Amino acid sequence: MIRPSVAALEPYVPGEQPKLKRIVKLNANENAYPPSPKIAEALAAFDPARLRLYPDPTFNRLRHLLARRYACKAEQIFVGNGSDEVLRLATDVFVRNAAHIGIFDPTYSLYPVLADIREAPLDVFPLPQSDEALCAFRFPDPRPDLFFLVNPNAPTGTMFGLEAVRALARTLAPSILIVDEAYTLFSGTDCMRLAFEEPNVLISRTFSKAWSLAGLRVGILVGDEALISNLYKVKDSYNVDVLAQTIAEAALSDPGWMEENCRKIVATRERFSAALAEKGWKVTPSHTNFVWCVPPPPLTGRAVLEKLRTRGILIRHFSAKPLERFVRITIGTDEQMDEILSLV
Numbered sequence: 001m002i003r004p005s006v007a008a009l010e011p012y013v014p015g016e017q018p019k020l021k022r023i024v025k026l027n028a029n030e031n032a033y034p035p036s037p038k039i040a041e042a043l044a045a046f047d048p049a050r051l052r053l054y055p056d057p058t059f060n061r062l063r064h065l066l067a068r069r070y071a072c073k074a075e076q077i078f079v080g081n082g083s084d085e086v087l088r089l090a091t092d093v094f095v096r097n098a099a100h101i102g103i104f105d106p107t108y109s110l111y112p113v114l115a116d117i118r119e120a121p122l123d124v125f126p127l128p129q130s131d132e133a134l135c136a137f138r139f140p141d142p143r144p145d146l147f148f149l150v151n152p153n154a155p156t157g158t159m160f161g162l163e164a165v166r167a168l169a170r171t172l173a174p175s176i177l178i179v180d181e182a183y184t185l186f187s188g189t190d191c192m193r194l195a196f197e198e199p200n201v202l203i204s205r206t207f208s209k210a211w212s213l214a215g216l217r218v219g220i221l222v223g224d225e226a227l228i229s230n231l232y233k234v235k236d237s238y239n240v241d242v243l244a245q246t247i248a249e250a251a252l253s254d255p256g257w258m259e260e261n262c263r264k265i266v267a268t269r270e271r272f273s274a275a276l277a278e279k280g281w282k283v284t285p286s287h288t289n290f291v292w293c294v295p296p297p298p299l300t301g302r303a304v305l306e307k308l309r310t311r312g313i314l315i316r317h318f319s320a321k322p323l324e325r326f327v328r329i330t331i332g333t334d335e336q337m338d339e340i341l342s343l344v
């Protein structure tokens, strides 16, 4: 016996993790640069005997460090096994039976999967094209119980301003708005204030992108203490392992390293975007560590993907219309981006 919704489920397809020898991996928005050397120090000092014991189930050291970073209380922070886990747990907490989940389109392709798992109808609205359009946006009745806004958005790389996101939260209230800020550290701005100023806003962040720790699996949710406390009720007892807690703590002790990597990636992104535009590509201005762009005809997105693949360079292409004209290219090192420019 398999639940019909699971039997029929179209699973989320992550960026390919290939086994080929020479691979330039620009298909999953991972960071081009290694994480802080503080992490190697923490690992060298780690006593494997600690693995005998279960981890701190409520990751207290880690959430106190995070609370200091965001100037809030530790009780306002939840930590998960990647932000993917955090987002899934949020659907358990905030979506009542038969209630809807809402998203804009296009956005992160995990959300429809989360809605299917939860057996929640998904309300999909076209992505507003400006802050003004977002401010004017109104939900039809009944409103979704939970709305996921990715800001800056994936795969488009576009971003709404703080006040436009606040307007969305207010028109959605009392339902919950999760602002998925996986890429915000590449944008120079964020909506974290809304987690403390608007009672229905929660902000998710990840160590996978700006902090160069996709392999670690640590993501967080920040907001009202009474809302956050419910995620603790539904999580696995030990959802963040000892090493993940230790390494995330080490990373947080060295934010300057992460910020310098972000500066390098943003500089490369701007140079790469301008060079593509000069070659006739349509490049969506990006606030992230990837660019969303259309090659000049007769070149197609699929053809670009295939050409780069023969050189061991992986990028992302979505075959669903109308996205199939685009490719999404993660920003790597200057040398990697120069190699792409020499091929397209």
Ligand code: PMP
Pocket: 029, 081, 082, 083, 084, 085, 108, 150, 154, 180, 182, 205, 206, 207, 208, 214, 217, 218, 219
């Ligand atoms: N949100 C967005 C918008 C993403 O692109 C990703 C990465 N695929 C995630 C969340 C998940 O990140 P994590 O590695 O923390 O699970």
